Amino acid sequence: MLRKRFLTVPCIDHHVGNRQPLNLSCVPLKILIIEDEPAIADTLLYALKTEGFEPHWCTTGQAGLAALAVQDIALIVLDVGLPDGSGFEFCKTIRTRSEVPVVFLTARASEIDRIVGLEIGGDDYLVKPFSPRELTARVKAILRRTNCHATTPAVATPPPPQPAKPTPVFALDEARCRIVYRGQNLDLTRYEFRLLKALLAQPGRVYSRDQLMNAAWEEPAASLDRTVDAHIKTLRAKLRAVDQTSDPIQTHRGLGYSLRE
């Protein structure tokens, strides 16, 4: 499973600094290990091979730079204490020619500050002793992060199906003073039309009877609250005649009415 995932990570041409997806035939990804302690290198080689990578081991910084120049390296595991110099200095050199991710290995926790704080250009670090699992987890995380967000059509999760855009329940034709409900033109009185138009303006908003009265009646003061109720009742009946299963106008006891969202 893991192997399959890594087979789909596009390779990077670090020599020219471009991040380009290459043909899948270039897999597995090459990991360059620059580490002078054979026991640690052996552990790394085994762990990375097990995860489907192709690790290459160099014991000095210079050998590592030479390997980087001729191979498509996806990531470097770089020891800080090398026989021919500091891993920090080698990382700086690497950065002048490549954006390849670098994971530092350090024997001293005191070096972490330098790795994290001095913008040497490393992507992560591990303090010795570390578990092989920890190392491979970091490597995989960095490759996912830096390479390509690690998806290709071969294994990409298809986007969730978009729900079909629903046809609008109501359609207001103001010029014709018409409201279409579920595809049917409603035969409304003047007040029913104005009430429904007011409710449609802000679905979900609760309108008090006074607010509806002001919206629909020329002389609201001359009308009674119950007038609103009466017209809502006839309006509901007309809506129900179109669709018996739904009741789009909601009564809020003691407050007023709203249109369901």
Ligand code: CA
């Ligand atoms: Ca060392």
